Amino acid sequence: MYLSENEVRDIATYTRIRLNKDAVREMTVYLNEVLDGLKPITQYQLEGVEPTFHPIAGLVNVMRDDVIHPGFSQAEALANAPDEQEGQFRITPILGGEGV
Template identity: 55%
Template sequence: MTQKLTEDDVRGMAAYARIGLDADELAQMTVDLNNILATLDRIKEYDLDAVEPTFHPIAGLSNVMRDDVETSSFTQEESLVNAPKQQDGSFLVPSILGEGSDR
């Protein structure tokens, strides 16, 4: 197998991705990435000159979501009926900042 990536190449990629690799990990990652590239070299065996590039695997897909239509919903009173605490038509929840009193 011809080595395409050097340890310097892998070190640069790791630094760019902010991945810390020690010397052993760097050596193993270089071997692993070169093995992956060697596996992908098999694609070169095929004559793909007449094959059109595929830009999206499901080219004919259209938006399948429903129209955004306003429908009836809960009233404010219905929404608050099971609230453990409420104040002035709103939910009253414990404060997550400060001294811990309800807000």
């Protein structure tokens, strides 16, 4: 057992996903099963092996001239907003209510 239900609840909180009790229980079983399958990674002798964060070796920074190009307009940026007001994203209060 790698993770308890309490720990999974904490993970859900910082993943910003609200899970009910049953979902937490199912997720705990799943995560423990997967972590068991990831054992080979923890058992490898990797001393002195450099990590590869990107599959293509030898990439260099790609530079371009600092030229102004058209970007999203305000209307385009707001086109899929769940809610908007006066050309801005409208959200529920950041402060107030439970859970603050």
